[in-house]
Amino acid sequence: MPLRLNDLNRNVVDAQYAVRGALALRAEQLREQLHKDPGSLPFKYVINANIGNPQQLDQAPITFYRQVLSLVQYPKLIESPPSYIKPDAVRRAKFLLDHIGSVGAYSASNGVDVIRESVARFIEERDGYPADPDCIYLTAGASTGVANLIRLVARPGNGVLIPIPQYPLYSASLSLEGAVAIHYHLSEKDNWTLHHDYLERRINEAAAEGIKPTMLCVINPGNPTGSVMPDEDIENILKIAHEHDLVVLADEVYQANIFEGKFHSFKKIRQRLVSQDPKYNSIQLASVHSTSKGYIGECGQRGGYLELVGFHQDVLDQIYKMASISLCPVVSGQVLTELMVNPPKEGDESFDEFTKETSHIRETLRERAQHLYEAFKGVEGVSCYPPQGAMYLYPFITLPARAVEEAAKRGMQPDEMYCMDLLNETGICVIPGSGFGQEKDTFHFRTTFLAPGGDIISDQFVAFHKRFIEKWH
Ligand SMILES: Cc1ncc(COP(=O)(O)O)c(C=O)c1O
Structure with missing residues (x-):
């Protein structure tokens, strides 16, 4: 007898991952159908606005990154590089290979030493406080x-x-x-703020139920909310973590995707607190970053890093051991991490091209975000904060009671039904708020603003929304 669901690890069966769930699968089916029979659906393309995966859409890879990657993958090119490969790409590839040997060999489990040193310099320059390469672990994505x-x-x-x-x-x-997950809600009416008195209450409530709050995960800039945390909110969160001995896990993968406001790293604010009072040195902070986001968008290459501060050596040893169980992070992904934290500088041969390409990506994202936001703004029953950070808009949608009843009949969440109908009628794939968690009886969807063709997307969305509301009113 083959294995059946009941024979499997219950934890695996119960795990949910909405961004690659039923809607993404349906999108693949529709894409396949269009491929076989192009005229069979009321739209020409499926638009994947469900996942922050820029190169799946029209974002081109950055030339300098790919040139260095090509050279380290095929070192013979270094000896006689084609004329379109710039000398600084060759120098960088040589330098890396001198330290790595071959990208086809396992590296140290925490990553190549010179790359960890580059990451430490990047963090120091970003924050104005020292970073220790030994506290940096290169990872396969965040x-x-x-x-x-x-x-x-x-x-x-x-x-x-x-x-x-x-x-x-x-x-x-x-x-x-x-x-055990201890949920804390972000306050939508205050642009997804985390109120520190409420956080403190959640910690105490969990403790009263016999749960020991151990780690506090924070995503800044937010996914799916796109909000950017102010400096003082981060300081308050760190102080609460200090008081309750919580490890802070700061997910900062969107730190370069800022449209409004300023990114402040948890590390910088922690060190500022330490400079005011050394007692804050006991705050245990883990922060993650990635080559998948920002203006790089190399999701498939699996680069990233983890910085750990304030941890006991016993714990660090265990983290090293966990890294070593999977031998090492993908070495070409480590190379990309080096390039992310150490891009071409003024005077380098690739600098102008690099600046032009990254500025273009940044501007395109800004325009697309604004365009989509303007479209949502004008639709009755849809409300949305202006784009601040990350790659997403997360509109609130008001759904008619009859739509809510219909969803229950279909065994779906109401916003899931809305997103499924949107996909089936327009080819636009977004993710319902129920996949991210939301306040009871509120409905949302998350869309990326990475896709080209903003006018078509906006028009289709607006027309669909009106049809949906009229149908279920
Ligand atoms: C908030 C957040 N953290 C982590 C990740 C994981 O990214 P990766 O593993 O590609 O670095 C994502 C991906 O979308 C994300 O949105």
Whole structure:
């Protein structure tokens, strides 16, 4: 007899991952159908606005990054590089290979030393406070860093605080470990602020239920909310973490995707607190960053890093051991991490081209975000904050009672039905708020603003929304 669901690890079966769930699968089916029979659907293309995956859409890779990657993959090119490969790309590839040997060999489990040194310099320049390369672990995307940290603290009795709404990596990783999630809601009416008195209440409530709050996960800039945390909010969160001995896991993968406001890293604010009072040195902070986001968008290359400060050596040893169980992060992904934190500088041969390409990506994202926001703004029953950060808009939608009843009949969440109908009628794939968690009886969807063709998307969306509301009114 083959294995059946009942034979499997319950934690795996129960884990949910909305951004790659039923809607994404349906989008693939529709794409396949269009491929086989182009005229069979009321739209020509499926638009994947469900996941922050820029190069799946029209974002081109950055030339300098790909030139260095090509050279390290095929070192013979270094000896006689084609004329279109710039000398600084060749110098960088040579330097890296001198230290790495071959990208086809396992590296140290925490990553190549010179790359960790580059990451430390990047953090120092970003924050104005020292960073220690020995506290940096290169990772395969941010996901492995997050999953390993959750695994590390997931023991019976411990609880992990996660935001609602959240990026489902957090709930899924907790489910996989059979660990307890302590939800804390972000306040939508205050642009998704985390109120510190409320956070403190949630911590005390969990403790009163016999759960030991152990780790506090924060996503800044937010996914799915797109909000950017002010400096003083970060300071308050760190002070609460200090008071309650919580590890802070700061997910900062969107730190370069800022449209409004300023990014402040948790590390910088922690160090500022330490400079005011050394007692804050006991705050345990883990922060993750990634080559998948920003203006790089190299999601498939799996680069990233984890910085750890304030941890006891016993814990660091365990984290190193966890990294070593998967031998090492993808070495070409490590190279990309080096390029992310150490891009061409003024005077380097690639600098002008690099600046032109990254500025173009930044401007395009800004325009697309604004365009979509303007379209949502004019639709009755849809409300949305202006784009601030990350790659998403997260509109609130008011759905008629009859639509809510119909969804129950279909065994779906109301916003899931809305998103499924949107996909089936227009080819636009977005994710319902129910996939991220939301206040009871509120409905949302998350859309990326990465896709080209803003006018078509906006027009189709507006027309669909009107049809949906009229149908169920
Ligand atoms: C908030 C957040 N954290 C982590 C990740 C994981 O990214 P990666 O593993 O590609 O670095 C994502 C991906 O969308 C994300 O949105």
